[in-house]
Each structure stands twice: as structure tokens, then as C-alpha cells.
Amino acid sequence: MKGFGRFRQPSVIPGFGLTLGFTITYFSLIILVPITALVLRSTGLGWNGFWAAALDPRVLASLRTSFLTALIAAGINVVFGTLIAWVLVRYRFPGRRIFDAMVDLPFALPTAVAGIALTAIYAPNGFVGQWVAPLGLRIAYTPIGITIAMIFIGLPFVVRTIQPILEEASKEVEEASATLGASRLQTISRVLLPSLTPAILTGFALAFARAVGEYGSVIFIAGNIPFVSEIAPLLIVIRLEEFNYAGAAVIATVMLAISFLMLFVINLIQAWSRRRYGYGS
């Protein structure tokens, strides 16, 4: 093992070479090589070809739809996700544990099932749709429908990021604020919420990243009208069905770049929060 130099610290436990070797091989075969193939294929078009495909009006419109709806959905999720995390951590009420478990439903429910179920509810003849249709409001087959599907799949990210931080937060800090004369509202707005900011930001970024890439739950309710309610992942599928592999690869590369940027931002938030306040999220 001399060749490794100081690559790893000595240990009496066996199996380092075997497990790390397997991990890296498996990771390379399943993840790394295929993603490299994607990036290579998109660069196959050359610089001009790449940007021509990326800046195609329909592509831009689909990216705008995806990002805008994901942004709104993540915003709504931050508000209600924080509220739900608060209610679940701080209050005791009948059925609390069931609701707590239900938060993870979007993680467990296959996206296609969620997609057709949401469509059934919000279609003009659906359970909710029939009440708003007379008001001239259409939910399914519009960007509002897309947003609703994205709220569904993003909610647990926000709740589950904030919940552990709230559980850890000591009551003493709130008591300290009260002894210093702060009203309950001041304590919440100036002490509690700011201390949750890193977790809220992380939850927002996670929900947003998931919503941007979401496919299964969105396509049923979206209506998929080009330039109006066509999301970027769907356009990738359409390009594939047209056997325009390079075009699909270009959209995918753009989205991938943006998700990596998000991942980077999330890590940055956590590192910053840990360094300054001494806790991550």
C-alpha cells in the first residue's frame, strides 16, 4: 500500500481496497460513464450547434415554464412547509403522528400515480376542478396545474429539512427573548425564523431542484401545450421520440448544469451556516 502515500490513514480494519474499489467501479459504470456520454453527445454539435439547440425558442419557453412554476411551487412550499413543520414539532393534537407520516407520501407514491390522481381532482369535471371551473378558472392543463403537481412532490423536502432544526432548537432561547421584553410575535420573527433561515433556504433549494426535473407527476396535469405548459423534461422526451438525440442531450446538459449549480449552492448555504452559526441544516 506504499503507493497510496498518505491517501488514507492507517487502520486495523480490513476491506478498504475491496469496498472502495467496488464503490468507485460501480459508481463509474452506473453514473459516471453514462453522464459523460450525455455531455459528449451534446458537445458533438459543436459550439454554435450547441447554442442553437439550447436557445431554440421552444426550448427556452419550456425551460422558462419549468423554472417559473418550480420557483412558485418552492415558494409556496416554504411557507406551508415551515408552518407544517412548526405545527408537527410544537403542538400536540390528535392524529399528529399520522400526519407526520403522511408528509413523506410524495417520496413513496410513484409519480405517475400522483400525476393521474392530481389530474382527476383538478380536471374541469374533477373533485376540485368542478368548483372552480364555473369561476372561469382552469387548473389542470395550465401552468397552475404544473405548479400544484410540483407543490405535491416538493413539500416533504421543506418539512423534513426544517423539522430536525426546530426539534433541536432549545426553548431557553425563546425564554431568553421573552425575559428581554420581546413579545411572542417579536420572538418568532426576530429570533426563531432567522435561526431557521439556513434550513428554509436549503429546503427551498431542494424542493426547487426536484420540481425543475420532475416529470411523472407533471405531464398528466400539464396539458403539454408547447410554449405554454410544456416542461423541459417533456421536451427532452419529445426530442428523443423525434430521434433528435443531440437536441435531447443539449436540453439535458443545460438542466444538468443548473442542477449541479443548485447542488453547489445548497452545499454553500450549509457550509456558510455551519461556519457562522455552528449548525447546518
Add this chain to the structure above:
Amino acid sequence: MAARPHAARRASPTNEPLWVRWALILAGLVFMALFLVLPLLAVFSEALRQGIGAYVQSLQSPDALSAIRLTLLVAAIAVPLNVVFGIAASWAIAKFEFKGKAFLITLIDLPFSVSPVISGLVYVLLFGTGSVLGPWLKSYGIEILFAVPGIVLATIFVTFPFVARELIPLMQDQGTGDEEAALSLGASGWQTFWRVTLPNIKWGLLYGVLLCNARAMGEFGAVAVVSGKIRGQTTTMPLQVEMFYNEYQGTAAFALASLLALLALVTLVLKSALEWRFGDELAATGRGH
């Protein structure tokens, strides 16, 4: 609740007045009911709309049955492979100190930040027409794309991190003391793993398998891209749901969907049971995916 005259008169300094509490609880629950519970109920009510007979019958159609078989097959291959990977990765990461460890942990989470459609697309580009690998394998009679191997690969991709991300923090928490003790008592490396490490992580492992399996059986986007949707051959349950739905076979679509919803509910129940019963033997991360 015990009657406490003074407490009732004025809220404690770290609590909200009763009406505020109930208003917040109500707002949270209504939101959850609207966005989480309602879709779940819709699945079952739509599935049973034509009565139980039609429901049972639609589940016995050849298409539905073959989709169920394929989904079970895919999960039976993908989940064990990711379990082996998860254990290997967490062993290497939790029991040793080496350079680039933090980076490796970030990499393992990568599939979570990739759109499922892209997870499928990468295999289309790797094995499809115009690639190097695809035609070469085809000349030996091996079909990857629009066949079961492609579906398995795409499923492995999207479920890749589940077991590892559950085991890594858990094994890091547990440290290396137990293993060092076992080794000092003369146990071999494998004995140490089977008799010391595995019993320590069994609940965490089960938790990871549960989540991994739910996603493997329910994956839609990635599988949709690679499957080619050949009726009776490459349609998994979620794909068959989509097919039925697009063919206006509402009852059939929702009936099959109700099986997946049941799977989700069972997963949630088992997951919560594990959290309540063995919470301290699971990783501290409350965040599933």
C-alpha cells in the same frame, strides 16, 4: 388535561394563545389534506368507481399482470445490487479516513439532483443508435435499450443513493470501536462484518431497502425513456398506468395505480414503525427521498 387555573388565564411565554395554535394546526392540516390526502383518496375512489368487480377484473388483464411481473423482476435485481453497493460504500466511507471522502459522499447523492428523464436519457445515448456500445452489443445479440436490461439500469441509477445515504451517517455515528474490539478478539474481517457490523446496522439497512424498493417499483420518468413501452414486454406498472390512462381506460389505470398507492402506504407504515421503534438505531437524518 389537568385544570391549571393560572396557566389557563395566560399563555406561557413560549407558547401561543390557544386560538392561534388551533388556527395554525388547521391551516397546516387543510393544506396537507388538500395536497397529500386528497390525491391518495382520488386514486382509490377512481379505481372503485365501476365497482369492485371491474376493479378486480382489470387487475387480471394480461397487460396488468405482465406489468406487475416486470416491476417485481426489476426491483428484485436493482434493490440487491444497490444494497451491496450501499454496504460497500458505507464501509469504505465510515470506517476509514481518506482524501476526497467528502467529495465521494456528494457524488453518491448525485442521482437525486438529476431529472429522472435525464437518468433514462443517459442510457439511451450510451446504448442507442449512433452510440458505439449499442450496435456492438447488438452484434452479439444483446439488447439493452427497449428491453429489460435498460429498465434495470435506469432503475439502478435513480435508486442508487438510497441504501448508502442511510447507512453512511449511521455507520459514521457508530464509529470503529466495535469492529476493532472484534478484530482484537481474533475475529476475521468477514466474521466481524457478519456478526458485529451487520447486526448493528440492520434496522438502518431495512429502512434504506424500504425506500429504495418503493422508488424502484414506482419509477416512471427514467424507465419511460428507456423502455420503448412494448406492450406486455417492457411496461412496468407505472408505465402501464400511463398507457391505460392515455387509452381512456380509467378504471384499469387507477386500479393498477391503487396497487402502487398501497405499496406507498405500506412503505410509509413500515417506515414510521421503524422510526418509532428503532429511531435511535437509524441515521439521524430525518430526510428521506
Add this chain to the structure above:
Amino acid sequence: MEVRVQNVRKEFDRFPALHDVSLDIVSGELIALLGPSGSGKTTLLRLIAGLERPTAGRIFFGDEDASEKSVQERNIGFVFQHYALFRHMTILENVSFGLKVRPRSTRPPAGEIRRRALELLDLVQLSGLERRYPNQLSGGQRQRVALARALAIEPRVLLLDEPFGALDAQVRRELRKWLREIHERTGHTTIFVTHDQEEALELADRLCVMSQGRIEQVGTPDSVYDSPTSPFVFGFIGESSELAVNVERGDIWLGDRPIGIAAGDNQGPARLFFRPHDIELVEGDAALAGVVASSRRVGGTRRVELELGGAGHRVEIDLPFDHPAGERSRIAFRPKRWQLFPA
């Protein structure tokens, strides 16, 4: 500010934490609530602060009945064991918080708030650290920030809940001295909770010893130490040795032997308490005599454990570490000062 606690009772879900406690706290004094965990000392402190509400009884600040006032209205300074600093605020923001949340009518201008906060940071010897975050300070520094923050609102009473409990011994000693100095300079009525008798004896003007939700004794450190009024206080404050004895005809008997000290009129079985260091060695029969069971040196003294008589009574006494009696296998002694409590 004088504080009066009058017949206060507190129950948590029917579980009594304080039984009918009354205590008068003199303006400007530094008083320690001392007791083992579960004695109700923290509950009493939190009741005075208004963080809890009494089940019965009243609390007066001066002549004003504070019982029905909220914690915000009571204008007290509270220092928590684990500091409870606001992690997302700088040190300066932490100290200014109490002034910044005041309603506009009573809030000082921003420049004045800043000036006062900096002044307090100077008082607690943390000048120059105002832009740090709590996470970047040591435990001792954090507790000093917590104190500055509590003082910033010009509290009528300063309340400290095990303020040094989370710190290591060295820092604890330093902060103790320093708290005493601050108290002398600012003159706040100060109530602090501790389970550490050494801390209480060294720091407080008066002690209030508590046990099982009741006040056992209130007094100056010397009077509590020298004349404890109950076996609990004798055992809890300082070192003590205890013997089950009998009082007959004005003498104290251990088994069938008088031990050479006279008691009052009470007859019958009793508990004899004395301090291990408060004894004199004697020769002769009318004394407590026993076989040395163990003997070890503790710093400047020698702690000897004696087995008395046949009944297996064991007591500890202290000798100077170089005293020749330390070498003997049999020692006879008599307590110089002692106290009898009915058994």
C-alpha cells in the same frame, strides 16, 4: 429591588414542585438558591422570573404585586445555564436585542443603544468581540455575553440559573470572582441557583437551602455552615459525619458507653452530627474511640475512617496530614462542635 415570595405553591400536572414557599429577598443582596436537583430551586427562580406561573401564592417586586404580570412586563434579567444566546446574531446584536424590541415610545435611539451595548461589553471585558458570533466564543465568554445581554435592559432583579454549570472548573472559579465584582459595581438584587455549595458559600450574601420543594434554611453562609437547623442542611453543606446515639441523663451514649459530651434535656435516640475537621483527639474512655479502617491523605489533611464499637458505626475525621496520630491503629476523639437532631 426587594422581592417577596409569599406562600407560593407550584404543581406540574398535579406533581408538586414547590410546597408553600415564602422568602424575602433584600434589595441589593446576592442570594443563592442552593439544593440538590429536584429541590425546586430552579422552579422558584422561574416563578420569580415569570417563566412559570404559581399554582397559588403571590410574588411582590417592592410593593407591587408581580404575580399576574407576564415575563415581558416584569423587567428581569435572566441568565440561563446554557447561555441561550441567539446564534444568528452578533455579540453586539445579542446585547442590544432587549432595547431594540422595546416599543418605539420607550426605545432609545439607535446610537444610544449601540453605545450602551458597547459599554456593557466593556463591563464584561469583551470589548473588541462585538462583531463575532456566539459560535466563535468560548463557554466562559458566552456566559459573559449572556450576562451583558441581561443587564442591558436595566433589570430590576438579576436571575441566574446555574450560570456556571456548563463550564469547566478553572473558568468557573474565575467567573465566580468576576460575578462578585460585577455585583458590587452594579448593585443589582441578584438571585442565583446552584447545586454547588462551594460556589454558594463563596459568592452569596445569603443562602437559601432547599430540599424537596421546601426551604430548609435561610441565612448567611457562616450561620448556615455553623448552625445548620436540620440534618439535611448539615449533610448538604460542608463535610459531615453522622452517628446514631442515645441521650440518657444528660449524656450522649454510643451503644453502652458515654462519649463524654453533654446534651440537653431531651431523652432517647438521636442523630449526632459533627464536621470531620472540627474534632479534638483525646486520651481516655469518655470519648469516641475506634479502629482505623482506612487512612488517606487528601492534600493538606489526612482523612481517617474509624470503626466505632461493635455495631459497625463508621465516621470520618480529619487530622493534619503530618499528625503522629495518623500512624496509629486506634484513635479516640471528641467533636469540638456538634449538633443533635431527634432520630
